[in-house]
Amino acid sequence: MVNIPSSIDDPIPPAEVEDVELYHSHSWWTTYVFSQDAKVIAIQYSMTAMSIGVVALVLSWLMRIQLGFPGALPFIDAERYYQFITMHGMIMVIYLLTALFLGGFGNYLIPLMLGARDMVFPYANMLSYWLYLLAVLVLVASFFAPGGPTGAGWTLYPPQAVLSGTPGGQDWGIILMLVSLILFIIGFTMGGLNYVVTVLQGRARGMTLMRMPLTIWGIFTATVMALLAFPALFVASVMMLFDRLLGTSFFMPAIVEMGEQLKHNGGSPILFQHLFWFFGHPEVYIVALPAFGIVSDLISTHARKNIFGYRMMVWAIVIIGALSFVVWAHHMYVSGMNPKFGFFFATTTLIIAVPTALKVYNWILTLWRGDIHLTLPMLFALAFIVTFLNGGLTGLFLGNVVVDVPLSDTLFVVAHFHMVMGVAPIMVVFGAIYHWYPKITGRMLDETMGRIHFWVTFLGAYLIFFPMHYLGLLGMPRRYYEMGETAFVPPSAHTLNEFITIMALIVGAAQMLFLFNLFWSYRRGKDAGGNPWRATTLEWQTPTTPPPHGNWGKDLPIVYRWAYDYSVPGAAEDFIPQNQPNPDRISREHMS
Amino acid sequence: MSVILIFLAGLAVIITWWMAQQRLTSKPWLEVGRASDPARYDGSSIPTAKIGLGVFLAVVGALFTLFISAYFMRMGLADWWAIPIPGLLWANTAVLALSSMAVQWTKIEAQRGHIDAVKFGLLASFATAVGFLIGQLYAWRELVAAGYFIADNPANSFFYLITGMHGLHILGGLVALGRTTVRVWEGNAPLGKIRLSVELCAMYWHFMLLVWLILFALLAGWANDLVEICRQLLT
Numbered sequence: 001m002v003n004i005p006s007s008i009d010d011p012i013p014p015a016e017v018e019d020v021e022l023y024h025s026h027s028w029w030t031t032y033v034f035s036q037d038a039k040v041i042a043i044q045y046s047m048t049a050m051s052i053g054v055v056a057l058v059l060s061w062l063m064r065i066q067l068g069f070p071g072a073l074p075f076i077d078a079e080r081y082y083q084f085i086t087m088h089g090m091i092m093v094i095y096l097l098t099a100l101f102l103g104g105f106g107n108y109l110i111p112l113m114l115g116a117r118d119m120v121f122p123y124a125n126m127l128s129y130w131l132y133l134l135a136v137l138v139l140v141a142s143f144f145a146p147g148g149p150t151g152a153g154w155t156l157y158p159p160q161a162v163l164s165g166t167p168g169g170q171d172w173g174i175i176l177m178l179v180s181l182i183l184f185i186i187g188f189t190m191g192g193l194n195y196v197v198t199v200l201q202g203r204a205r206g207m208t209l210m211r212m213p214l215t216i217w218g219i220f221t222a223t224v225m226a227l228l229a230f231p232a233l234f235v236a237s238v239m240m241l242f243d244r245l246l247g248t249s250f251f252m253p254a255i256v257e258m259g260e261q262l263k264h265n266g267g268s269p270i271l272f273q274h275l276f277w278f279f280g281h282p283e284v285y286i287v288a289l290p291a292f293g294i295v296s297d298l299i300s301t302h303a304r305k306n307i308f309g310y311r312m313m314v315w316a317i318v319i320i321g322a323l324s325f326v327v328w329a330h331h332m333y334v335s336g337m338n339p340k341f342g343f344f345f346a347t348t349t350l351i352i353a354v355p356t357a358l359k360v361y362n363w364i365l366t367l368w369r370g371d372i373h374l375t376l377p378m379l380f381a382l383a384f385i386v387t388f389l390n391g392g393l394t395g396l397f398l399g400n401v402v403v404d405v406p407l408s409d410t411l412f413v414v415a416h417f418h419m420v421m422g423v424a425p426i427m428v429v430f431g432a433i434y435h436w437y438p439k440i441t442g443r444m445l446d447e448t449m450g451r452i453h454f455w456v457t458f459l460g461a462y463l464i465f466f467p468m469h470y471l472g473l474l475g476m477p478r479r480y481y482e483m484g485e486t487a488f489v490p491p492s493a494h495t496l497n498e499f500i501t502i503m504a505l506i507v508g509a510a511q512m513l514f515l516f517n518l519f520w521s522y523r524r525g526k527d528a529g530g531n532p533w534r535a536t537t538l539e540w541q542t543p544t545t546p547p548p549h550g551n552w553g554k555d556l557p558i559v560y561r562w563a564y565d566y567s568v569p570g571a572a573e574d575f576i577p578q579n580q581p582n583p584d585r586i587s588r589e590h591m592s
Numbered sequence: 593m594s595v596i597l598i599f600l601a602g603l604a605v606i607i608t609w610w611m612a613q614q615r616l617t618s619k620p621w622l623e624v625g626r627a628s629d630p631a632r633y634d635g636s637s638i639p640t641a642k643i644g645l646g647v648f649l650a651v652v653g654a655l656f657t658l659f660i661s662a663y664f665m666r667m668g669l670a671d672w673w674a675i676p677i678p679g680l681l682w683a684n685t686a687v688l689a690l691s692s693m694a695v696q697w698t699k700i701e702a703q704r705g706h707i708d709a710v711k712f713g714l715l716a717s718f719a720t721a722v723g724f725l726i727g728q729l730y731a732w733r734e735l736v737a738a739g740y741f742i743a744d745n746p747a748n749s750f751f752y753l754i755t756g757m758h759g760l761h762i763l764g765g766l767v768a769l770g771r772t773t774v775r776v777w778e779g780n781a782p783l784g785k786i787r788l789s790v791e792l793c794a795m796y797w798h799f800m801l802l803v804w805l806i807l808f809a810l811l812a813g814w815a816n817d818l819v820e821i822c823r824q825l826l827t
Binding site: 120121189192193196197200201202208209210211224227228231232234235238239242246247248249250263265266267268271274275278306310311314315318322325326560561562564565582 | 593596597600603604607611614615616617618619620621623624636640641643644647648650651654655658659661662665666669670671742743746749750753757
C-alpha cells in the first residue's frame with residue numbers, strides 16, 4: 001500500500017503555473033482603496049463586515065433589554081422590536097458571516113495558502129468588494145428611510161413582508177432590503193468566481209487538490225454552494241420586488257387589508273418559502289464549511305499533530321455540501337406539507353449528521369495524545385467543537401417533524417441555531433483572527449486581552465444560549481415582543497430571561513475589548529516574525545511579513561508535501577513546511 | 593423545485609466526473625518530497641478565463657432554472673391564464689440565432705487570423721444582438737398595446753420578468769462583445785488575446801441562445817405538455 005515515489009530526488013520541472021499578470025498600483029488610492037490585491041480586499045471585506053456586525057450586536061442588546069426588562073427602554077415598541085430582529089438576523093447571516101468567511105478569509109487565504117500571486121480575476125474581485133459595500137450602505141440607509149428598516153423577520157416571508165402592518169412593508173424598508181440583497185448577490189458572484197477558479201487554476205506547482213489545507217477545501221466547497229444557492233435568493237428577491245412595486249402576484253394571495261381588498265390575487269407564499277430555503281439551508285453550510293476547514297487547521301497546528309483522517313475530512317466536506325441542497329424543506333415543516341415529503345426531508349436532514357459527526361470525531365482524534373498548546377486560536381477551536389456539538393445535537397431533535405412542530409415557534413429553535421450557526425462559526429472567526437493576525441500585520445494580538453475576551457465570550461455565550469433551550473421547552477415563544485400575563489410561564493422563567501440579558505450585555509462588551517485589541521496590537525503588539533505558530537502551510541512561508549502585493553517575491557513556491565507534516569518522527573523540527581524538499585530521507589514505514 | 597434539482601443533478605455529474613480525475617483517494621501523507629506530479633493535477637490546460645466563464649454560466653444556468661422552477665410551481669395554481677405569444681418573437685429568435693452564428697463565424701475567422709473578417713463578424717453579431725433586444729422591446733409594446741399588463745395575471749408577470757432577465761444578460765454580453773470589438777479595432781492587442789476574447793463571446797452567445805430557446809418553448813406553452821407527461825410518470 002505504501003506509495004512512496006520511486007525516486008525522491010527527481011529533478012524538479014519548472015513551474016507550469018503561469019504567473020498572473022499583476023495590476024501594479026500607482027497611487028495611494030489604487031493601493032489601499034481601489035486595490036486589486038486580494039489581501040487588501042480581504043481586509044476591506046473584514047472591516048466592513050465587522051463594522052456592520054457591531055450594528056447587529058447593538059441590535060441584539062436592545063432586543064435582550066426588551067425581553068429581560070420589558071419597557072426599560074421606552075423607545076422600543078413592537079415595531080422597533082421586529083425591525084431589530086430582522087436586521088440582526090440578516091446582518092449576522094449574510095453581511096457578517098458570509099462576507100467574512102468568503103470575502104474576508106477566502107480572499108486572504110486562498111492565494112496565500114495555494115502559493116498564488118493573487119486571485120485570477122483581480123478586477124472582478126475589486127468590484128465584488130465595492131458592490132458588497134454598496135449593499136451594506138443600502139442596508140444601512142434603510143435605518144434612515146421613512147418607516148425605518150423592514151420588520152418582516154430575516155426570512156422576509158410574504159405576504160406579511162409587503163403589507164402595511166409590517167414595519168417597512170409599505171414604506172422603503174422592504175424595498176431597500178431586497179435591493180441590498182440583490183446587490184450583495186451580484187457582488188458575491190464576482191468574488192465567488194474568483195475563489196473557485198483560483199482554486200482550480202491558481203495553485204502552485206505540486207499543490208494537488210489533496211495537498212490543499214482543509215481551510216481551502218472548506219472555503220472552496222462553500223463557495224461552489226453559494227454560487228448555486230444565492231441565485232434562489234436572487235430570484236425570490238426580484239419576484240418580491242415585483243410584487244411590492246409593480247403589483248404582481250407571484251407570492252401575494254388575495255388579501256383584505258384594513259377592510260380593503262388588495263389588488264394581489266392568487267399568489268403562493270409557499271413558493272417564496274421554497275425559493276428562500278433553497279438558498280437558506282445551503283447558507284447554513286456556506287457559513288459552516290469554511291469554519292470546519294479553518295478549525296481543522298487550527299487544531300492540527302496547535303496540537304502539533306497531523307489532522308486525523310484527512311481524506312475523510314475532504315470527502316465529508318464535499319458530501320455535506322451536496323446533501324445540503326436536498327434538505328431545505330425541513331425549515332417548512334410548520335408550513336404544512338405532504339407527510340411523505342416530511343419523511344423525505346427528515347431523513348436527508350438526519351443523514352447529514354453522519355459526515356458531520358465524522359468530522360467531530362476526527363477533530364477529537366486529532367487532539368488525542370497531541371501536544372496541545374492552549375493558545376488563543378486553540379481555545380477558540382475547542383470552544384467551537386463543544387458549541388457545535390451542542391447545537392448539532394439539538395439539530396437532531398428539530399430535524400424530526402413531530403419534534404419540530406411543537407418546538408418550532410419557541411426559543412428552543414433560537415437557542416439551536418444560535419449555537420450551531422451563530423456562536424460556533426463566530427468562535428472560528430475569532431480563532432482564525434487570532435491565528436492569522438500575525439501574518440496580516442506582523443504583530444501578535446495581545447494575549448491578556450485575548451484571554452479575557454475568550455473566557456467571557458465562550459462562557460457567556462453558553463450562559464446565554466444554554467438556558468434558552470429550557471425556556472423553549474417550557475413553550476416560551478420566539479419573536480414575541482413581550483410576554484405579558486402568560487399563565488404557563490413561571491416567574492423563574494422571567495428571572496432567567498433577566499439573567500440571559502445581563503450575560504448578553506457582558507458578552508457584547510467583551511467584543512468591544514476584542515475590537516480595541518485589533519487596533520491596539522496593530523501598533524503595540526509583540527513582533528510576530530514570519531511564522532510564530534511554526535505552521536506548515538504556505539502562507540507562513542512568505543519571504544516577508546506582512547506579504548507584499550504579489551506575495552512571493554521573485555519565485556513562486558513549489559509544494560513537496562501535504563499541509564499536516566507536524567511532529568514527523570525523525571525530522572529535525574516538529575513541523576515541515578509544505579515548500580520544503582526532503583532534507584533527509586524520513587522513515588515512514590510505521591505510517592503505512 | 594424538481595427542475596432545479598434536475599439541473600443540479602446534472603452539475604453534480606460534471607463535478608463528480610471532474611473530481612474522479614483528481615485522485616481524491618490518494619494518500620497525501622505518503623507522497624512526500626515530490627513536486628513533479630502530472631501536470632493535470634496542478635490545474636487544467638484550458639485557459640483560466642474560459643473556466644471562469646464556464647463557472648459563471650453554471651451560475652446563470654441555475655438562475656434561469658430557478659425562474660423556470662418558480663414558473664412551473666406558480667402555473668399549477670388556479671388563476672393562470674396563458675399569454676398569447678407575439679409573432680414577433682419568432683423573428684427575434686431568428687435574429688438571435690443569426691447573432692450566434694455570426695459570433696461562431698467570427699471565432700473561426702479569428703482562428704485563421706483574418707482580422708478584417710473578425711471586425712466585420714463582431715459588428716454583425718453586435719448589430720443583430722441589439723436588433724434582438726429592440727425586437728423584444730417591441731414585443732413588450734405589442735403586448736401592452738393589446739392589454740396584457742404585467743400585474744394582470746401571473747403568466748403576464750412571468751413573461752415580462754423572464755424575457756427581461758434574459759434581455760439583461762444579453763445586455764451584459766453586449767458590454768463584453770463591445771469591449772472586444774473596440775480592442776480589435778484599436779489593433780494593438782495580440783492575436784492570441786483576440787482569439788480568446790472572441791471564443792468567450794461565442795461561448796456566452798451560444799449559451800444565451802440555448803437559454804432563450806428553452807424560455808421561448810416554456811413561454812409559448814410547449815413545455816406544458818412535457819411537464820404533464822412528467823407529472824403523470826411521477827404519480
